[in-house]
Amino acid sequence: MRELVRTRIGWTDLPGHVRSAVEEILGDRVVEAVSQPGGYSPGTADRVRTAAGRRAFVKAVSPAQNARSVALHRAEAAVTAVLPAHAPTPRLLGYHDDGEWVALVLTDVDGRHPATPWRADELDAVLGALETMAAALTPSPVAHVPTAAERLTHDFTGWHRIAADPPARLDPWARTHLDQLRHAAERGLVALDGDTLCHLDARADNLLIDATGTVTVVDWPHACRGPAWLDTMTLLVNVRLHGGHDTDALLRRLPLTAGVDPDALTGVYAGLAGYLLDAARQPPPPGIPTVRAFQQAQGDALLPWVRQRLRDRTIG
Template sequence: MAHMTLTAPPAGGVRTPWEHLPVHVRGAVANVLGAPVIDAATQRGGFSPGVAARIRLADGRRAFVKAVSAEANPDSPDMHRTEARNAAALPETIAAPRLLGTYDDGTWVALVYEDIVGHQPHVPWREDEFHRVLDAVNDLAHALSPSPVEAPTVAQRHAEAFRGWEQLIAAGDTHSVDPWARRRLPELAELAAPWADFAAGDTLAHGDLRADNMLLTDDDRVVFVDWPHASLAAPWFDLLVMLPCVRAQGGPDPDEVFTSHPLGRDADPRGVTSVLAALAGFFVQQARRPAPPGLPTVRAFQYAQGVAALEWLRKRLRKSRRKQR
């Protein structure tokens, strides 16, 4: 597998140790599980701030806990609430951890999941693990088509976020934008404008597939975690959103992967380019914003994804122009 340089920093939110959780929250988790917690190990990786810990109970069982308050990040409690609703609604046959229970006192939100024994894909990506994930993404899309749960459409979820090029034009400040993109802002905005029509569908998309949102198990499963961004979309939407991140983490050429993958090869090429343009605009615009509380590396991560998405977009536009000649 041909690799590019790894450009994305490690995904990392500011973790709160289990021991620093308020006593009443730790007690509530124990009540959800019906046994005292005797040991906890903070887990690294991923962009959610707050607590992310594997815990061991007095009766020998294990679980995984995510907990956050608005103090860590003002948006995170609502994201945890959305994730809880999505996780609770997913059928047990889906490759996702089972939600065992929740706690929400209006300030602290805690989610308690079954503990999945596995590891995140290695970064830079390894060929065997990458192909395993590609197969699992295909299986996930088929298992979630049509969506077995209610969710917002992809247009509803990303209506504002995917207007990145328009927002850059309106702001008039493009000093840090890639020169190729800066010269083509109106063209890119026009290209991205109909993205929602092309991305529409009845598949439940995870919406944020990255190496740190996957666990590879010893029995060859791929388990997809963290579901706050789920939406109804085209079956190929998850694959498209994932590939710039894969590229930024040392993976292969995204266009070659997408066009040869079962989910991507039959997709409308014009639609794929439009959605990719919107995604690239999102990453470029987001990377220029100040880092949100508790997420110090997220902007550099989005910048690397934006570079990879623009590289992919340029390649698709060059191929399209050659075909038109």
């Protein structure tokens, strides 16, 4: 279930000086712009074509749409600018920041999002790309990003906030196992050591597959340094959400996760579930009305898996 942004602005909504800055980066006049669906930013997301036929992808936002999106665009520009050419990621062609509007001009990927529910062939292609990406981004080529533990410390205390103020619709099992969930999330946080540059938001709408089957991982504002297996295991949250695959079997089979302590993986999933279910009950961010429902859906899909993994580990 991919909820689309309904409040996204487009190329023609950008101020003239921002459009001019983009055209200066491209070295030509933009004659076509097609807004792209998916994602949760209220800013532009346009595939553009210039008079000479050059193509690029432009994303731009200002605080008038969402102040946090501005910070995320700046973070993404800083990361994308130094990603190595051999990684399955887009290249940053240029960047405009006038203190209000932030615009990124990236290489255009002529592709589409993977189908959901996930097709087996596309899932295999994406998992292979994440393995290739982890190798390409180890050691991390970006020094200035936080570690995964730093990035997720607050998120992984979601169960503490839920215990202090339980929502009315809290799952009955979770209500009676809050201590176990808190402790599992704490174990997961400790396990997030590593020097791989991680995307941290691998899901279908942040992936593009072109006509040759090549996968590109897009949207890098949440990048961090962590274990090589982190993006693979977080992608499986999206797979779990849409159904149709044995995610436990995948964890045991995939090269990046097969040798990881199962308790560590369970702990990370517990931390993510607490974050999602706590975040879902907050008011929606300005300009992003659908994200809370998406967080709730992910949390609802993830919690039974966490419950199963904790139960199986206790029985075993």
